[in-house]
Amino acid sequence: MANTEQTATTMTACREVATGLRFPEGPIAMPDGSIILVEIERGTLSRVAATGEVSIIAKLGGGPNGAAMGPDGRIYVCNNGGFEWAQSKGLLFPGHQPADYSGGRIEAVDLDSGAVETLYTECDGHALRGPNDLVFDRQGGFYFSDHGKTQPRSRDRGGVYYATIDGNTIREVAYPLDSPNGVGLSPDEKTLYVAETNTGRLWALDIAAPGIAVRSSGAFPGRLLYGVEDRENTVHMFDSLAVDDRGNICVATLMNGGISIISPEGDYTHTPFPDVLTTNICFGGKDLKTAYVCLSSSGRLVAVDWDVAGLPLNFLNK
Numbered sequence: 001m002a003n004t005e006q007t008a009t010t011m012t013a014c015r016e017v018a019t020g021l022r023f024p025e026g027p028i029a030m031p032d033g034s035i036i037l038v039e040i041e042r043g044t045l046s047r048v049a050a051t052g053e054v055s056i057i058a059k060l061g062g063g064p065n066g067a068a069m070g071p072d073g074r075i076y077v078c079n080n081g082g083f084e085w086a087q088s089k090g091l092l093f094p095g096h097q098p099a100d101y102s103g104g105r106i107e108a109v110d111l112d113s114g115a116v117e118t119l120y121t122e123c124d125g126h127a128l129r130g131p132n133d134l135v136f137d138r139q140g141g142f143y144f145s146d147h148g149k150t151q152p153r154s155r156d157r158g159g160v161y162y163a164t165i166d167g168n169t170i171r172e173v174a175y176p177l178d179s180p181n182g183v184g185l186s187p188d189e190k191t192l193y194v195a196e197t198n199t200g201r202l203w204a205l206d207i208a209a210p211g212i213a214v215r216s217s218g219a220f221p222g223r224l225l226y227g228v229e230d231r232e233n234t235v236h237m238f239d240s241l242a243v244d245d246r247g248n249i250c251v252a253t254l255m256n257g258g259i260s261i262i263s264p265e266g267d268y269t270h271t272p273f274p275d276v277l278t279t280n281i282c283f284g285g286k287d288l289k290t291a292y293v294c295l296s297s298s299g300r301l302v303a304v305d306w307d308v309a310g311l312p313l314n315f316l317n318k
Contacts, residue, residue: 195239239277
């Protein structure tokens with residue numbers, strides 16, 4: 001793991017695309033210039049037009065979290081089952097598992113009709129607790145994280161899974177992890193990246209075949225690419241992520257709000273954004289050099305010109 005670090009000192013200049021969103025996450029930059037995303041607190045899959053107008057595609061309930069375009073043109077959603085919510089100084093914050101928790105699940109949404117299909121609620125008899133983020137491979141299967149849920153005096157262990165879109169096959173890839181969140185694939189799809197929220201760690205799992213990770217020695221899920229738990233005087237937690245076409249992993253970062261950019265060798269830079277809960281990033285626009293970033297506690301989707309193009313996503317940008 002490399003030790004090179006660099007932190008930007010000025011806040012990123014960004015353009016507001018939409019405001020008034022109810023904790024946006026899971027952005028997908030569509031070819032028509034719109035952004036499809038979830039609003040977790042609102043329980044919806046929504047579309048933000050290029051004009052900034054927001055419309056509802058489907059009402060999912062629970063806590064729709066990560067989202068991705070599948071090979072059949074449907075949007076696949078990790079639904080965490082819901083949160084308790086609190087507001088402070090005009091900002092929105094998720095909390096514990098709510099009294100009306102509806103269970104973790106993987107859902108598929110038809111963009112034309114808004115019809116919702118529930119594909120998975122368990123793996124090998126173990127209930128999904130808080131599915132969070134997902135990424136499709138070239139074969140049309142998808143990896144997803146289960147962040148788990150937090151109760152007042154306990155917290156679930158999480159894991160990473162692989163599933164097919166027909167609802168028939170789901171397998172455990174890595175378990176247990178501590179609050180797994182963002183997932184992404186390297187350009188050659190030989191490495192799966194998994195970010196842990198509470199530890200501020202980014203793991204690299206070597207992939208032997210679709211849905212099968214090389215077992216790491218000892219108790220670790222893979223290679224530790226970067227860990228920020230030892231940074232002095234900084235609360236630094238990792239959320240969702242995207243990979244650029246140079247193979248860098250761009251990880252949305254909580255508390256020390258911004259995007260942490262980590263090279264495949266472990267070199268690190270941090271670009272601040274104006275929200276302590278900067279939760280997600282995707283790439284779109286001309287040449288995939290516009291970054292769309294979710295500033296979730298303040299309910300904003302922003303855009304910023306990015307120096308490096310995003311990695312084209314399977315079934316969306318190609």
